[in-house]
Amino acid sequence: MPKLIFVNLPVADLPRARAFYEAMGARNEPMFTDETAACMVLSETIHVMLLTHGKFRQFTSKRIPDAKETCQVLLCLSAASAAEVDAIVARAAAAGGRADPGPKQDHGCMYGRSVEDPDGHVWEVMWMDLAAVKAAMGKA
Template sequence: MTATPKMIFVNLPVTDLARSTAFYEAVGGTLNPKFSDDTAVCMVFSETIHAMLLTHEKWATFTDRAIPDAHKSAQVLICVSESSRDAVDATVDAAARAGGKADPNAVQDYGFMYGRSYADPDGHIWEVMWMDPAAAEQGPEAFVQSQGG
């Protein structure tokens, strides 16, 4: 029996649902109308990765904890992979054009792995990374050693 892959739903409090929906469509998400209404929007990035954009009022129905200002603090860094270095750059560039901030964190370039980041309009940071398939399979130490590093 093949196990069903686990899915992840990243829940994000947003101040402007329409603006956030447009932003996440610009970086590759697709709106799932079955799980969206005027308080929450489900953005699909792959069969297993989804972002739930929640109004502050909707967020408050899940937890009584305060919503931190993501422009000033970070509780989590979300990282997704891309198929190439160029795809990493294209995603971050699309985020910047859509009203996000490119590279709130330093660019990471280790040869076998390349990563950049963007902040959405509410300040939530997403890292976008590519890793050489050989490094992903063998581990970075083996890849660096084979390159004379």
């Protein structure tokens, strides 16, 4: 069995957050979803657990920071093409996110943008031509 990652994020408005992640291409897993949490499946191995603040506090005694004011983590999701990067960011922005809180990155063989979810968590979305990157690194 491959290793799975579960990214746990505190959210202020669960339905709004769920709609945002669905717009990014995630599907909801009802088995792990209720009025306090939603399991959003980004891929076979990547799951985002959206947790109300009350639910999130069950797992930590630390203060929940305001992700609109502070940044503890930047999350990055791969895309199949530069066009898919743009499409994901556009859908996410239309669903209540903020497109491009950081600068766009275009290095020819790598292209990336970012989107901030309604709670302030930043997701980078990037495409990479792995063959071109490997070739360029081999020349270095």
